[in-house]
Amino acid sequence: MNSAAPESLIAAIERQRMDADIVCVGFGPATAGFLATLSKQLVNADGLPAVESAVMPGMPPQVLCYERADDLGFGVSGVVTRARALRASFPEIEKAGIPMAATVSEERVLYLLDPHGASRRSPILHLADKFIRAFKFALPFEHDALKLPWTPSFLHKRDGMVLSIGQFMQWAGAQVQSTGTVQIWPGTPVAQALIEGDKVVGVRLLDQGEDRKGQPADGFTPGMDIHAALTVIGDGPIGPVGQQLDAHFGIPEGHHKRDWAVGMKFVVDLRENTSLKPGTVLHTFGYPEPEIFGFLYVHPDRVASLGIFVPSWFDSPARTAYRYLQHWMLHPYLWCHLEGGKLRSWGAKTLGESGRRGEPHLVGDGYARIGEGSGTTNVFTGSGVDEAWATGAQLAEAVLELLKAKKPFTKENLEATYVQRRRASWVDQESIVAEKSRDGFQKGVVRGMVGLALAGLTGGRFTLNGDPAPPWKRIPRLEEYYRGRISPKEIAKLRHECTAKSVSLHGALMDKAGWPAIPFDGRLLVSHQDALLMGGKVQAPAGYADHVVFLYPELCEKCGTKICIEMCSGQAITPGEGGVPTFDREKCVHCGACLWNCAHSLPYDPERANIAFRAGTGGLHSAEN
Numbered sequence: 195m196n197s198a199a200p201e202s203l204i205a206a207i208e209r210q211r212m213d214a215d216i217v218c219v220g221f222g223p224a225t226a227g228f229l230a231t232l233s234k235q236l237v238n239a240d241g242l243p244a245v246e247s248a249v250m251p252g253m254p255p256q257v258l259c260y261e262r263a264d265d266l267g268f269g270v271s272g273v274v275t276r277a278r279a280l281r282a283s284f285p286e287i288e289k290a291g292i293p294m295a296a297t298v299s300e301e302r303v304l305y306l307l308d309p310h311g312a313s314r315r316s317p318i319l320h321l322a323d324k325f326i327r328a329f330k331f332a333l334p335f336e337h338d339a340l341k342l343p344w345t346p347s348f349l350h351k352r353d354g355m356v357l358s359i360g361q362f363m364q365w366a367g368a369q370v371q372s373t374g375t376v377q378i379w380p381g382t383p384v385a386q387a388l389i390e391g392d393k394v395v396g397v398r399l400l401d402q403g404e405d406r407k408g409q410p411a412d413g414f415t416p417g418m419d420i421h422a423a424l425t426v427i428g429d430g431p432i433g434p435v436g437q438q439l440d441a442h443f444g445i446p447e448g449h450h451k452r453d454w455a456v457g458m459k460f461v462v463d464l465r466e467n468t469s470l471k472p473g474t475v476l477h478t479f480g481y482p483e484p485e486i487f488g489f490l491y492v493h494p495d496r497v498a499s500l501g502i503f504v505p506s507w508f509d510s511p512a513r514t515a516y517r518y519l520q521h522w523m524l525h526p527y528l529w530c531h532l533e534g535g536k537l538r539s540w541g542a543k544t545l546g547e548s549g550r551r552g553e554p555h556l557v558g559d560g561y562a563r564i565g566e567g568s569g570t571t572n573v574f575t576g577s578g579v580d581e582a583w584a585t586g587a588q589l590a591e592a593v594l595e596l597l598k599a600k601k602p603f604t605k606e607n608l609e610a611t612y613v614q615r616r617r618a619s620w621v622d623q624e625s626i627v628a629e630k631s632r633d634g635f636q637k638g639v640v641r642g643m644v645g646l647a648l649a650g651l652t653g654g655r656f657t658l659n660g661d662p663a664p665p666w667k668r669i670p671r672l673e674e675y676y677r678g679r680i681s682p683k684e685i686a687k688l689r690h691e692c693t694a695k696s697v698s699l700h701g702a703l704m705d706k707a708g709w710p711a712i713p714f715d716g717r718l719l720v721s722h723q724d725a726l727l728m729g730g731k732v733q734a735p736a737g738y739a740d741h742v743v744f745l746y747p748e749l750c751e752k753c754g755t756k757i758c759i760e761m762c763s764g765q766a767i768t769p770g771e772g773g774v775p776t777f778d779r780e781k782c783v784h785c786g787a788c789l790w791n792c793a794h795s796l797p798y799d800p801e802r803a804n805i806a807f808r809a810g811t812g813g814l815h816s817a818e819n
């Protein structure tokens with residue numbers, strides 16, 4: 195089993211220590227909500243501290259935030275949002291001039307039929323497709339798509355906003371920093387929380403000057419320890435500090451993090467004569483595979499964000515996102531809008547889809563968890579940014595209350611302030627409605643859709659059941675998945691050819707299963723490799739250990755599906771010697787999909803896979819996503 199540098203090896207070099215009052219991990223919407231609320235209230239109008247720092251008496255509390263990405267706003271997201279929490283923080287948000295922001299003007303939900311007959315559809319879906327085609331003259335049907343006559347109320351983003359998460363987060367970061375009361379440090383990954391007994395006392399930053407295996411090399415500098423009375427963890431769904439706390443404290447009885455999706459998106463310049471108006475929102479389902487959902491949001495100035503979600507309950511052992519995204523774009527309904535467009539930027543990121551069921555212990559002595567890593571994302575309403583922001587803002591109010599009352603950040607005090615606010619809020623109430631709404635998908639798409647509709651009609655009281663299983667329990671062998679379409683002999687031949695070329699297998703499998711070749715045009719339809727290179731958008735500073743680690747190589751040697759290779763969003767995981775994949779930091783977009791796309795659980799923990807996703811630098815270098 196691989197491991198990072200042991201403390202004994204680095205004992206000779208002193209680890210620096212710094213003291214702060216509050217330290218935050220990650221600068222996503224959750225932490226932005228926390229800091230935006232807190233920073234405005236740390237200093238009075240007369241310039242004197244509203245509350246006093248414990249580490250710098252006479253000064254306002256020292257608040258530090260560390261973000262692993264190269265800069266603020268290098269995240270990946272849609273976004274369409276009702277912006278309830280965002281408006282509560284910034285009532286004038288619509289007039290703030292945030293680049294790429296638009297008010298929602300039109301919403302459409304579309305069922306996409308398969309124009310090629312290459313997707314894997316159940317008999318009932320085939321029947322539905324036949325019916326739709328037979329009666330298309332009487333239905334709102336065009337370009338192989340059926341437009342639903344209305345947008346279900348739970349999905350509606352009426353009066354909401356279309357945003358670029360990158361542009362919005364850069365703007366939010368500037369608002370927070372302009373208060374002068376908090377510091378945000380990008381390019382600074384947090385390696386771990388510092389835990390003494392069951393109390394979190396701060397964080398340790400990532401060691402620098404290591405080789406890929408985590409051994410000290412030239413210029414080795416141990417990461418600094420930041421001690422703080424409160425550690426705020428807002429590191430998202432795949433954050434290493436959140437994972438560490440889950441492993442240390444466990445998660446509440448009956449909770450689990452088994453539902454995931456990878457979202458992959460393009461930012462596109464639409465052609466000059468596009469008919470799509472700013473604020474247009476399209477949601478799709480049914481194609482390229484029935485399990486894959488899609489979105490297209492239109493920003494001002496002919497720019498669109500578009501992409502797909504590939505969920506963990508899509509039981510394909512070759513569930514690649516990049517090629518599926520291109521087939522989705524080429525669907526006749528979407529292509530009539532996208533033809534003539536040009537790629538500006540792209541990215542991928544994992545979503546934690548367990549929602550309330552994935553909620554960890556929200557607080558403990560010295561720590562509080564906010565945002566998606568704390569189970570905020572609501573997959574029923576298709577909303578995560580607003581919920582993450584809201585929980586950050588709730589924590590800030592709680593922290594101010596405790597600071598003013600001079601009460602310590604104990605589990606009990608944080609429960610009585612932060613958790614209580616969260617439980618009383620719309621975030622929590624809506625998460626109860628959402629909790630079981632998508633369980634039906636565990637047993638098939640049609641069942642899932644019926645369950646979703648039932649939950650929508652009954653406010654979550656009724657839905658169809660289905661027990662979420664860890665992703666690796668659901669991954670069938672390639673031979674099983676392609677039974678009747680590609681023979682085991684053909685699969686063996688393709689596997690042999692792809693291993694010899696050191697490339698993933700999914701392209702060859704999709705070709706064989708009848709998917710047409712992608713007509714690359716060098717503008718919008720570019721190869722995966724070209725997308726990675728375009729604009730030098732993936733960065734990997736030298737001197738850091740690999741953040742993706744195959745924990746038990748012997749499990750990889752015996753692994754038949756190697757779904758980690760097939761699913762990798764950046765082609766960073768490729769076939770390696772003796773059956774153990776290789777990882778290339780230079781191509782990793784930090785989407786975190788490998789964390790849950792592994793076919794084997796750990797021998798000692800059935801809830802965790804054979805891949806570790808640790809703290810790391812670099813990744814996508816774009817603030818447009």
Ligand SMILES: Cc1cc2nc3c(=O)[nH]c(=O)nc-3n(C[C@H](O)[C@H](O)[C@H](O)COP(=O)(O)OP(=O)(O)OC[C@H]3O[C@@H](n4cnc5c(N)ncnc54)[C@H](O)[C@@H]3O)c2cc1C
Pocket residue numbers: 219220221222223224225260261262263269270271272273274275359382383384385428429430431432433434435456457458459501542543544545564565566567571576577578579580582809810
């Ligand atoms: C393709 C896609 C489309 C989406 N569409 C929508 C949509 O239309 N509407 C909507 O509301 N939501 C959407 N979401 C979901 C939404 O983006 C998330 O719910 C939201 O970003 C969660 O915010 P967060 O702050 O909790 O976490 P994140 O946004 O994940 O932010 C966590 C931050 O922590 C940083 N971090 C992680 N580990 C460390 C570490 N060790 N040290 C320092 N920093 C660290 C990360 O780099 C990141 O910046 C979409 C998501 C995706 C991927």
Ligand code: SF4
Pocket residue numbers: 744749750751753754755756757758759773774775791792793794804805
């Ligand atoms: S990491 Fe998981 S999926 Fe990848 S080869 Fe190893 S066991 Fe298989």
Ligand code: SF4
Pocket residue numbers: 742761762763764765766767781782783784785786787788789
């Ligand atoms: S290796 Fe990097 S790009 Fe590939 S799945 Fe893992 S995090 Fe995503």
